[in-house]
Amino acid sequence: MTKLPRWVLTGLSIFSWLFVQNASAQNGHASDSLKIFSIKDLQEHVLLNNPVVKQAELLSEAARARVTQALGSFDPNLKAAFDRKHFGGTDYYNRWASELKVPLWLAGADLKIGFDRNVGTYTNPETATPLPGLPGVGISVPIGQGLLIDARRNTLRQSRVMVNYAEAERVNEINKVWFQAVKDYWNWFYANQQYDLIRRGVELANTRYIATRNQTLFGDKPAIDSVEAFITVQERSIQLARIEIEVQNTRLLVSNHLWDEKGNPVELPEDAVPVNADSAIVEISARQLDTLLNSAEDNHPKLQMLRNKGLQLDIERNYLREMLKPKLNVSGSLLTTRRDFTSYVPEYYDIGWSNYKVGFDFSFPLFLRSARGKLNEVRVKQMDLNLNLRNETRVILTNVRSSFNELKAYQAQLAIQTQSITNQEILLRGELQKFELGESTLFLINSRETKLIDMMMKRAELVTKYQQSLADLYYKAGILKN
Incomplete structure (x- = not known):
């Protein structure tokens, strides 16, 4: 087998070694001209300026306004x-x-x-x-009806309970907005990871094609080798063009969540890039799971909403009991x-x-059918609410455990995938050494290299799913977490 010139082999080996060493990180992101847009940066924009979050804030304000309205029943009244x-x-x-x-x-x-x-x-x-x-x-x-509780005290007590209900509803709405923002962020991260890997693959394939073409022109290699090298360049260029569109689309989805202080939509800067893949992994332990389960059972906004609804029905039931009196x-x-x-x-x-x-x-109505009917209706609502609360608690805790299991599965897969990438890097380096000695072919090098790129893209996908699963875990637990 005809060997490549020494300078070509040296260039290919150095370029491929750099690819192997740095493909798991985003080399382009290390440039001073690029700025990392972190999850913390996203959180600041979403929680401070997002109009949906501001809409959620209005829920509490409206509830407090209803309390003020109910207090109006106790205002002194002057008439003449x-x-x-x-x-x-x-x-x-x-x-x-x-x-x-x-x-x-x-x-x-x-x-x-x-x-x-x-x-x-x-x-x-x-x-x-x-x-x-x-x-x-x-x-x-x-002296009779209205002594313990009357319509105005009933309205005021219920409106005060509904302030807590509105606060829980506000937290729930903000959690929804944040969860979607986090998912969109990690989709953008995955698209950027794919783009960087394939871009470096195109550069490497193009360098190899130029070297092979020059050797073909010198008559040291058959023309079919340069054709094969060029096909690899074309295939990866097509992939790069497709991923470039995906990067733009995922960037737009992230921009959907960004607004300035004046309520104007903001676009992600062109030089903004997501975090590095290695800094994206944050492991969670079984002890943290217990903490999340306890927090979900005690403070989950959906459960808080149901509990406050139960308090409201308790007040209504007491009021209707009072209506049974003469x-x-x-x-x-x-x-x-x-x-x-x-x-x-x-x-x-x-x-x-x-x-x-x-x-x-x-x-005094002799049959009390109206009051008894309303009281029974409230009792039925309370029974329904209690059953719903028990079921919702069970569902939430199960979802938290399920998300945790999924998270641990991704964590295990990431460990295996990282080790597989290390092994594939060894194979690629070995194949390059064999090629330098004339014991391998360009086809095998391309195959090893393409396999390595695919494995690194798979790792980026697992990182994305891991982070989205982590966000899902906190969302299922009803906790806002960056």
Whole structure:
């Protein structure tokens, strides 16, 4: 077999040795002109500026607004009304009524301070007051229905619980956005790894083709060898063109998650590259799995949402139980004509137990079908919720264990694949040495080299799947993790 010139063999050996030593890393990324865009960089952009994340923040704000709205039921309320009729020189009536009502949290009572002035020729004697008017202070208390909890306290308690529900929902939505961003990032990583490997393969194949072509021109090799070398260049160039499109598309998907502080979409810089393959592996232990399982069971946003929904139903159930009681409201006011403490007022017109208004109202539906039906409906919802909570807890813990098992499987495959690459590198170096001695062929070198590139691409794929599985593990556990 005709040997290649010494300078060609030396060049091929050095180039191939460099490929073997550095193909598992991204040599192009080591350039000062390229900047690594890490997962941490992605997280900063997504969590600070992504509009979907900002939408999720609105969930908590809306829930807090509903609490403020419910607190409005306990705002003091001031009302006043004036009505007068004067006709034919006769003052038929002159009515003024004003009241300040202060709702009290305790016992659902209402404190009332009022002033009435009803005078005139044709004023109803029941509502007539002395000419200066009639101030009074009183209270209205529900003795039966509404004593322990009423509609306004029920609404406020539920709205406060729903703040926690909204917070859990916010975390869940952010986790979804982040999980998708991480998956897109590692797809971009894989496409870049493929591109770098195939690009170096094209360079190596082209160098080998030039050397073979020159030897063919010198008459030392048959023309068929240069054709074979050129076919290898063409095949890898086609692969490179295909992967280049994939790099661009995955880059666009990552850019989808990037926004600036003003809410404008941002594109990944042209000089941005993902992290190095060797720095991408972060192992997780069985002890960490136990921590994730405990965290998922206690703090998973989906379970938190269900638990807060359960608290809301508990409050609703207590309120509906209160609705089973008869409605009995008692009210009373102490009256006086005193408007200040300097003028004289007869004792029988001054405030005291002898001047008052009292009253009560009572109602009770005999069959209670409406209240009992609503209460039973809430009980059914609670049973359904408890079953759902138990099932969702089981599903979440199973998913966490499943993701962990998948992660460990990828970890084992990566170890084997790394060792296989080392062995393939040895074979390629050996084949190059045999070729230099004239005991091998260009076909075998190309075959060994192509196999090595494929194995390195497989390793990059395993790294990608490992990282996506790691992200899936934390997502299944309900934890935001970079």
